[in-house]
Amino acid sequence: MTRGLMTVLKGSLKSVRDFTALEGINAEELAALIDLAETLKDVLERPIKKVPTLRGKAIANVFFEPSTRTRNSFELAAKYMSADVINFQSSGSSVEKGETLWDTARNLAAMAIDAVVIRHQVAGVPGLLADLLDVPVINAGDGMHEHPTQGLLDLLTVKAHYGRIGGLQVAIVGDVLHSRVARSDLWGFTKMGAAVRLVGPPNLLPSELEAPMTSNLEDGIRGCDVIQVLRLQHERQTSGAVPSMREYRERFGVTRERLEKWAPDALVMHPGPQNRGVEIDSEVLDGPQSAVLSQVQYGVAVRMAVLYRLLGGTHDI
Amino acid sequence: MTFSETSSGDKWHIKNVRIVDPYTHTDASGDIFIADGCFVSEKLPGMVTVDAAGLWAVPRMVDIHVHFREPGQEHKEDLLSGSRAAAAGGFSVVAAMPNTAPVIDNPALISWEAGRCREIGLIDLWPLGAVTKASAGKELAELALMEAAGAMGFSDDGKPVANGRIMRAALSYATMLKHPIVQHAEDPDLSEGTVMHEGQVSHRLGLPGVPAAAEAAMVWRDVELSLLTHGPLHVAHVTALGSLEAMAYAKRLGARVTAEATPHHLLLTDQAVADWQASPVTKVNPPLRPLELRDALRKAVVTGLVSVIASDHAPHHEDEKMAPYPQAPYGISGLETSIGAVFSSLLHTGLMDPLTLLERMTSGPHQALGARYPGVVPGARADLTLIDPQLLWVVDPSTFYSRGHNTPMAGMQLKGKAVATMLQGRWTMREGQVLA
Numbered sequence: 001m002t003r004g005l006m007t008v009l010k011g012s013l014k015s016v017r018d019f020t021a022l023e024g025i026n027a028e029e030l031a032a033l034i035d036l037a038e039t040l041k042d043v044l045e046r047p048i049k050k051v052p053t054l055r056g057k058a059i060a061n062v063f064f065e066p067s068t069r070t071r072n073s074f075e076l077a078a079k080y081m082s083a084d085v086i087n088f089q090s091s092g093s094s095v096e097k098g099e100t101l102w103d104t105a106r107n108l109a110a111m112a113i114d115a116v117v118i119r120h121q122v123a124g125v126p127g128l129l130a131d132l133l134d135v136p137v138i139n140a141g142d143g144m145h146e147h148p149t150q151g152l153l154d155l156l157t158v159k160a161h162y163g164r165i166g167g168l169q170v171a172i173v174g175d176v177l178h179s180r181v182a183r184s185d186l187w188g189f190t191k192m193g194a195a196v197r198l199v200g201p202p203n204l205l206p207s208e209l210e211a212p213m214t215s216n217l218e219d220g221i222r223g224c225d226v227i228q229v230l231r232l233q234h235e236r237q238t239s240g241a242v243p244s245m246r247e248y249r250e251r252f253g254v255t256r257e258r259l260e261k262w263a264p265d266a267l268v269m270h271p272g273p274q275n276r277g278v279e280i281d282s283e284v285l286d287g288p289q290s291a292v293l294s295q296v297q298y299g300v301a302v303r304m305a306v307l308y309r310l311l312g313g314t315h316d317i
Numbered sequence: 318m319t320f321s322e323t324s325s326g327d328k329w330h331i332k333n334v335r336i337v338d339p340y341t342h343t344d345a346s347g348d349i350f351i352a353d354g355c356f357v358s359e360k361l362p363g364m365v366t367v368d369a370a371g372l373w374a375v376p377r378m379v380d381i382h383v384h385f386r387e388p389g390q391e392h393k394e395d396l397l398s399g400s401r402a403a404a405a406g407g408f409s410v411v412a413a414m415p416n417t418a419p420v421i422d423n424p425a426l427i428s429w430e431a432g433r434c435r436e437i438g439l440i441d442l443w444p445l446g447a448v449t450k451a452s453a454g455k456e457l458a459e460l461a462l463m464e465a466a467g468a469m470g471f472s473d474d475g476k477p478v479a480n481g482r483i484m485r486a487a488l489s490y491a492t493m494l495k496h497p498i499v500q501h502a503e504d505p506d507l508s509e510g511t512v513m514h515e516g517q518v519s520h521r522l523g524l525p526g527v528p529a530a531a532e533a534a535m536v537w538r539d540v541e542l543s544l545l546t547h548g549p550l551h552v553a554h555v556t557a558l559g560s561l562e563a564m565a566y567a568k569r570l571g572a573r574v575t576a577e578a579t580p581h582h583l584l585l586t587d588q589a590v591a592d593w594q595a596s597p598v599t600k601v602n603p604p605l606r607p608l609e610l611r612d613a614l615r616k617a618v619v620t621g622l623v624s625v626i627a628s629d630h631a632p633h634h635e636d637e638k639m640a641p642y643p644q645a646p647y648g649i650s651g652l653e654t655s656i657g658a659v660f661s662s663l664l665h666t667g668l669m670d671p672l673t674l675l676e677r678m679t680s681g682p683h684q685a686l687g688a689r690y691p692g693v694v695p696g697a698r699a700d701l702t703l704i705d706p707q708l709l710w711v712v713d714p715s716t717f718y719s720r721g722h723n724t725p726m727a728g729m730q731l732k733g734k735a736v737a738t739m740l741q742g743r744w745t746m747r748e749g750q751v752l753a
Contacts, residue, residue, distance in 0.1 A: 124595025
């Protein structure tokens with residue numbers, strides 16, 4: 001039932017539709033997209049960061065949740081390829097007057113928008129929107145479901161560092177239960193042949209996901225090639241999922257000492273925004289093993305790749 | 318069967334029909350005679366003959382769990398559209414939940430509701446009254462006065478009677494009444510913020526899930542309270558293994574406890590949520606469960622541990638069901654797919670014989686609500702459904718008589734359908750057409 005972009009990637013570019021989840025995408029399709037992103041990231045290193053490939057296309061960023069990084073990243077990705085971008089935020093919009101999401105989207109589409117990038121707090125909304133609209137829909141994060149462009153940029157970050165993804169050991173540490181990043185990463189890395197372990201407090205690990213799990217940080221990250229540290233939201237404390245930030249840090253915080261002892265060569269990633277001193281220390285975040293700024297940079301490249309695929313960009317890059 | 322040449326009449330001879338009558342434990346081919354609203358023993362002058370070869374005749378099919386939304390939410394359903402849906406689905410009697418706006422928690426509303434359905438004339442409505450005033454869970458409603466006005470049971474359905482002290486009082490009080498307390502069992506703290514079954518599918522889709530334990534914990538509590546008070550308890554729509562264990566325990570100790578299963582929980586699994594791409598048409602409470610729980614539920618219906626099948630018919634307006642998953646209301650419009658879904662799940666799978674299966678939709682619900690009906694015997698009121706058990710049909714909600722077109726069975730092929738319904742000797746539906 002999931003009709004992802006990739007089902008048609010190998011066909012003509014015009015038939016490419018939506019990009020709503022990494023689950024359901026096959027490995028070759030994923031690899032092709034990563035390769036494309038690697039090519040496109042060169043554009044970011046040019047003195048004039050502008051290619052005409054999406055000239056005349058209009059893209060709507062529709063964000064129902066706050067976002068800095070992802071929204072800016074999509075906007076820049078579109079602009080570097082000469083597309084026009086509008087940013088729609090639910091606050092101060094017709095949504096506050098009671099307009100339904102579907103009407104908002106249909107109205108935007110009626111303004112000759114060529115693609116909709118959507119973030120929504122409810123899992124599944126981008127998929128349903130993709131059914132409703134004739135233009136491509138890109139998921140910029142839906143509830144606890146997926147954040148597929150984040151998954152893609154994590155894959156690219158690892159590929160750029162190691163030259164490969166297959167065979168690597170990847171640990172995802174933290175609040176996996178509530179994390180859409182963890183789900184996209186799990187599907188993405190698994191498909192590309194990496195082995196993924198999930199590490200966190202037992203009540204924040206969904207036991208039904210098919211991956212090895214541990215609540216012991218040492219067991220979880222020892223010998224890992226990649227550690228993806230997840231943000232621990234403060235509301236997990238008020239909702240009773242963890243007793244305190246202090247206790248969480250004591251058990252699951254990624255500190256320099258622990259990294260040196262258990263995973264001295266691992267690449268450390270974090271999807272941001274970070275809680276320094278809780279799930280990850282500044283010494284790690286700003287240290288030599290950290291890839292967090294590469295992640296942000298590659299984020300623009302993968303979003304360019306997705307837009308390029310969906311909007312049938314020319315090869316004139 | 319053709320009614321084409323039999324457009325009118327009030328005396329009927331239904332011939333060559335397989336009479337499946339759980340009230341008298343009869344399953345035999347024969348003829349049925351009806352005159353003056355009742356079954357009679359022989360053919361009388363002026364009877365119109367209907368050849369019903371290939372069909373089953375089932376007396377008084379009952380659905381003891383429906384939501385008809387009137388008063389207050391007539392855009393979803395009202396007593397007329399609900400009555401039509403019931404007749405179309407093959408039911409002559411339904412019990413309607415009181416979670417309307419206002420809540421049906423007093424004798425005046427009870428008698429109004431039943432009276433309005435008598436005027437409509439398509440079904441017999443068994444009103445259920447609220448357990449607590451306004452279903453607020455704080456003070457007992459006037460159970461005895463409502464019963465005197467016609468209430469056939471009491472429920473705060475839509476939500477549980479969460480407070481154990483109130484539930485104890487209700488069950489204890491009901492020992493002097495004829496009809497049970499019907500509980501929607503769910504621990505509200507465990508289920509808060511959740512929208513589907515917690516399991517592999519919810520974790521994949523990223524939708525917040527409720528564990529089956531939220532239901533089972535409440536069923537265990539209520540079973541204990543029923544044992545404590547000797548009060549009659551009917552557990553609505555059970556789905557959890559623990560609920561079934563609690564039922565078995567209660568029965569072993571002789572408690573006055575019955576339970577029901579819905580056609581959608583017997584037919585579908587939580588995979589439907591993924592297949593529908595997280596469309597709220599799949600959102601129902603209790604949620605669709607995984608295969609192993611669905612199969613355990615089927616087994617419990619087979620053994621009779623769960624002695625009632627009821628639809629939990631919960632019509633909603635299309636616009637409401639279009640909201641994103643968490644905001645959309647719970648519920649499936651189920652009256653018109655009930656027989657098809659149940660036959661497809663339990664009959665055509667070879668799990669049950671016709672007589673035992675239909676017990677769950679006739680004598681089982683009667684017993685659960687403390688009602689009596691003799692079956693196809695001379696003098697008994699002629700409530701009857703003719704079913705084509707082999708009819709293959711595809712669910713098309715746009716053809717529903719119900720205002721609620723919300724069903725994840727849309728597009729599915731089901732096997733078995735009511736082709737005629739009779740209330741008190743008058744046809745209310747024939748060949749899919751409701752006659753009022």
